[in-house]
Amino acid sequence: MPVDDWLVQLDNLAARSAGFFLRKPIVLDLTNLDIGQDELRDLVAKLATRKVRIMGIEGAKASLLAPDLPPALTDGKGTSDVEIPAVEESSAPATAANLALTVSAPSRANSSVVVSQPVRSGQSLHHAEGDVTIVGSVASGSEVVAGGSIHIYGALRGRAMAGTMGNSTARIFCRKLEAELIAIDGFYLTAEDLEPSLRGKAVQIWLEGETIKVAAVI
Amino acid sequence: MGKVIVVTSGKGGVGKTTSTAALGAALAQNGAKVVVVDFDVGLRNLDLVMGAERRVVYDLVNVIQGEAKLTQALIRDKRVETLFLLPASQTRDKDNLTPEGVEKVITALKNAFDWVICDSPAGIERGATLAMRHADVAIVVTNPEVSSVRDSDRIIGLLDSKTLKAENGETMEKHLLLTRYDSARAERGDMLKVDDVLEILSIPLLGIIPESMDVLRASNVGSPVTLADGRSAPAIAYFEAARRLNGEALPVVIPGDKRGLFGKIFGRRAA
Numbered sequence: 168m169p170v171d172d173w174l175v176q177l178d179n180l181a182a183r184s185a186g187f188f189l190r191k192p193i194v195l196d197l198t199n200l201d202i203g204q205d206e207l208r209d210l211v212a213k214l215a216t217r218k219v220r221i222m223g224i225e226g227a228k229a230s231l232l233a234p235d236l237p238p239a240l241t242d243g244k245g246t247s248d249v250e251i252p253a254v255e256e257s258s259a260p261a262t263a264a265n266l267a268l269t270v271s272a273p274s275r276a277n278s279s280v281v282v283s284q285p286v287r288s289g290q291s292l293h294h295a296e297g298d299v300t301i302v303g304s305v306a307s308g309s310e311v312v313a314g315g316s317i318h319i320y321g322a323l324r325g326r327a328m329a330g331t332m333g334n335s336t337a338r339i340f341c342r343k344l345e346a347e348l349i350a351i352d353g354f355y356l357t358a359e360d361l362e363p364s365l366r367g368k369a370v371q372i373w374l375e376g377e378t379i380k381v382a383a384v385i
Numbered sequence: 386m387g388k389v390i391v392v393t394s395g396k397g398g399v400g401k402t403t404s405t406a407a408l409g410a411a412l413a414q415n416g417a418k419v420v421v422v423d424f425d426v427g428l429r430n431l432d433l434v435m436g437a438e439r440r441v442v443y444d445l446v447n448v449i450q451g452e453a454k455l456t457q458a459l460i461r462d463k464r465v466e467t468l469f470l471l472p473a474s475q476t477r478d479k480d481n482l483t484p485e486g487v488e489k490v491i492t493a494l495k496n497a498f499d500w501v502i503c504d505s506p507a508g509i510e511r512g513a514t515l516a517m518r519h520a521d522v523a524i525v526v527t528n529p530e531v532s533s534v535r536d537s538d539r540i541i542g543l544l545d546s547k548t549l550k551a552e553n554g555e556t557m558e559k560h561l562l563l564t565r566y567d568s569a570r571a572e573r574g575d576m577l578k579v580d581d582v583l584e585i586l587s588i589p590l591l592g593i594i595p596e597s598m599d600v601l602r603a604s605n606v607g608s609p610v611t612l613a614d615g616r617s618a619p620a621i622a623y624f625e626a627a628r629r630l631n632g633e634a635l636p637v638v639i640p641g642d643k644r645g646l647f648g649k650i651f652g653r654r655a656a
Binding site: 284285287288289290303304306307308309322324 | 535536538539541542543545584585587
């Protein structure tokens, strides 16, 4: 069954870029795909085991969708299709090659964000695609999560997590280190683990192998 | 069209009600028409501090539910003619506050008064969010200690996201009122310094109210501190804060800093 081939391709893709689908709402586009309800249910379940959460289904007949399946969506914004050259060579005309994944990710062009207000206690700033620059402080009890690096022109009193999409080269910079927790690519340090002499200093934080390094910057 | 102010803090017991009453009385003494509105349904206190607890007939919930007219619920202060109180209900549940009802009352008050000062309940639940929803200006009351400062930080975040102004893409004007400031304890390092609080919260300072027995004494006799003794230190600080609210550029003096040589020699021993 072509869908199985497509799943193999998907696994290959996922193996190459860890966290590609992590925390992303995925829309399944079924246009041009001839699939029955049971097969669809099976596909959604198989995707779920791969941690791909289907939030909506596009291009499906109304009769195909049941209450236990994700709801129908229309007018999703197409991004670049997942490239699956191998399947394109297969002979079936309406194959899984047409099963495009719409990822709600903005293009690379606007992959960094600048926030010109302080991040307040209780607020959570997520930016999975790229760098985050904050002109202001990050308060105790708040968090900043970025796929790329985090730059804070102020005090870091809350949590900062950089490189969350598997980017081990991401760094955290801040003018004043008073963090509750810092993390890069899943490796973390809590406030107690931080060198006391670096508290209150302007620092940069990066990953060397599996060790988080913190050093003062002038 | 009057200005709507919300007096809020997140944390309880920092002086929201005291500040609402004191600022309301200070503004009204200059001739402005002022109404102070108690949003703390179920735990009302503003009527006590205003000395009107025995004059409450109808309240905010009655007005919202259409059981009384706004003019019936408003209580005119006996000392200052232009000062009014809209009390909260003590017996009703706070779920009786509806967004539509609150909007109607605030709009009506805005048309009749120069200042509408809403005393928010503590917390970040329904009562607090409804009190801040229609505000033009927010006064964030904070004590110089870490838990109060963090709660204030949280409230500022909500002011910037959950209010009508924020939803319309405007920015809410926010002022910090630092209350219960004890210069002796600040000097010893038992309290956060003014600069530290300002650095964390990064909003403009409206005033610093010194810790004083005068505040408690005034509350106990049912009088805003600005009416009870206009020359006491906290009253002067509230009067100055009210002038800054009116747009005057008045420098803030940190209590303790203005002490002369005498104070410097003898003040420390008293602490």
